[in-house]
Amino acid sequence: MKVEQVKVNDLSYELVVKIDKADAQEKKKKALKEYRKNAEIRGFRKGMAPMSLIEKMHGVQALVEGVNQLISEGINNHIAENKLNILGEPLPNEEKQKQIDWENDENYEFVFDIALSPKVEFTLDKNDKIVSYNVAVSEEAKNNYKSNMLKQFGKLENIEAVAGEEDFIIADLEQGETKIEGTYITLRQIENKTNKKKFIGKKADDSFEVDVHKTFSNETDRAALLKVKKDELANVEPMWKVTIKEVKTFVPAEQTQEIYDRMFGEGVVTDEAGFDAKVAERVAMEYRQEADFRFVLDAREYLLNKTNIELPEEFMKKWLFTINEGKFTMEDIEKDFALFCKDFRWQMISQYIMREQKMEITREEVLAVAKQMAKYQFAMYGLNDVPEEQLNQYAESILANEKEGRRIVEKTEQDKVIAYVKSVVTLDEKEISIEDLQKMNN
Numbered sequence: 153m154k155v156e157q158v159k160v161n162d163l164s165y166e167l168v169v170k171i172d173k174a175d176a177q178e179k180k181k182k183a184l185k186e187y188r189k190n191a192e193i194r195g196f197r198k199g200m201a202p203m204s205l206i207e208k209m210h211g212v213q214a215l216v217e218g219v220n221q222l223i224s225e226g227i228n229n230h231i232a233e234n235k236l237n238i239l240g241e242p243l244p245n246e247e248k249q250k251q252i253d254w255e256n257d258e259n260y261e262f263v264f265d266i267a268l269s270p271k272v273e274f275t276l277d278k279n280d281k282i283v284s285y286n287v288a289v290s291e292e293a294k295n296n297y298k299s300n301m302l303k304q305f306g307k308l309e310n311i312e313a314v315a316g317e318e319d320f321i322i323a324d325l326e327q328g329e330t331k332i333e334g335t336y337i338t339l340r341q342i343e344n345k346t347n348k349k350k351f352i353g354k355k356a357d358d359s360f361e362v363d364v365h366k367t368f369s370n371e372t373d374r375a376a377l378l379k380v381k382k383d384e385l386a387n388v389e390p391m392w393k394v395t396i397k398e399v400k401t402f403v404p405a406e407q408t409q410e411i412y413d414r415m416f417g418e419g420v421v422t423d424e425a426g427f428d429a430k431v432a433e434r435v436a437m438e439y440r441q442e443a444d445f446r447f448v449l450d451a452r453e454y455l456l457n458k459t460n461i462e463l464p465e466e467f468m469k470k471w472l473f474t475i476n477e478g479k480f481t482m483e484d485i486e487k488d489f490a491l492f493c494k495d496f497r498w499q500m501i502s503q504y505i506m507r508e509q510k511m512e513i514t515r516e517e518v519l520a521v522a523k524q525m526a527k528y529q530f531a532m533y534g535l536n537d538v539p540e541e542q543l544n545q546y547a548e549s550i551l552a553n554e555k556e557g558r559r560i561v562e563k564t565e566q567d568k569v570i571a572y573v574k575s576v577v578t579l580d581e582k583e584i585s586i587e588d589l590q591k592m593n594n
Contacts (some may be wrong), residue, residue: 179218267464
């Protein structure tokens with residue numbers, strides 16, 4: 153058996169595997185013995201059929217198995233002996249592969265495509281400059297954040313008449329014999345200003361006619377209002393009588409110790425000055441997160457341009473198509489291929505830094521990232537004082553999900569890599585407004 157390596161370009165090669173029929177005889181015999189051992193043929197005890205009969209029934213199949221074993225061994229040995237750092241796995245070259253006559257050919261030739269993983273070598277120092285954005289926290293931003301927090305912990309209260317966007321109406325709808333009781337209407341659902349004016353100033357017990365199709369243009373809202381399914385809306389007559397039962401508005405929470413405790417935990421904040429300090433801290437943290445996100449994007453782009461890693465793209469397309477076993481067409485792969493290559497290059501850069509700096513990801517670090525994610529998710533629902541035990545349990549459940557767990561490990565690795573990059577390059581610090589930064593990030 154011979155394995156020849158033929159260069160296609162700097163990263164792509166062909167492996168030509170040549171096998172004589174005689175080379176495969178030992179492996180063929182071994183395969184035939186297994187067939188005989190398991191054969192159940194009428195007239196013979198299991199495992200006692202004549203080898204000639206087994207050869208007649210399974211000879212070609214056993215030969216193919218033997219040759220495939222030799223191919224695998226030959227390619228693996230060639231890769232190991234030549235210390236080839238291959239990308240993916242060898243793939244049969246269907247264009248150059250000749251037809252095999254297993255019964256009559258005395259030697260066989262097989263052609264495989266392989267690709268070498270490109271070398272990644274670079275250094276970072278103070279000569280490398282990456283932009284780092286700073287966002288000043290304005291009084292207006294702090295006031296808006298404070299107002300939103302108080303709204304978040306506020307409640308609905310009855311008012312006399314409909315006044316504006318923040319108001320809610322509980323109403324009965326009537327159309328002939330049909331009556332829908334206690335449906336909710338918010339003025340935000342009504343896009344047309346003329347239709348919205350019909351509700352302004354209305355009080356409990358007021359009645360008036362509306363065209364529900366024109367007034368509530370969003371089908372999901374209209375279906376919820378009429379308590380029907382979306383596919384039933386086409387059969388609904390438009391004109392309905394609205395009778396208002398209650399008018400409510402959302403009233404922000406008052407600054408009391410109870411509200412402070414619900415927002416920040418018991419005793420953490422005790423007065424308005426402490427509240428203002430916490431608000432400033434949170435706004436600054438959110439701005440920092442936006443700026444950090446921007447730095448990750450800019451650092452990635454800088455390193456991708458600096459390293460300019462060449463990839464064996466044609467091989468990779470074929471490899472992606474093969475390993476996904478028909479889940480994607482070549483057209484699908486082509487469509488997202490540029491983004492895939494960008495992510496692949498970044499993975500190579502990230503792994504190089506991890507390897508060169510002898511970085512390791514510990515279980516504790518991954519759990520800490522999962523806890524931070526859990527804490528953020530709880531905060532989105534206004535739960536800012538979740539017990540440590542509950543945070544740990546939720547973080548563990550996130551990690552138990554294979555997809556989420558892998559994503560958190562990748563984020564932990566990225567955080568380490570970016571922290572290293574930030575520590576060795578020169579930061580080109582620039583001031584920016586939060587509005588401009590958010591536009592860049594979106």
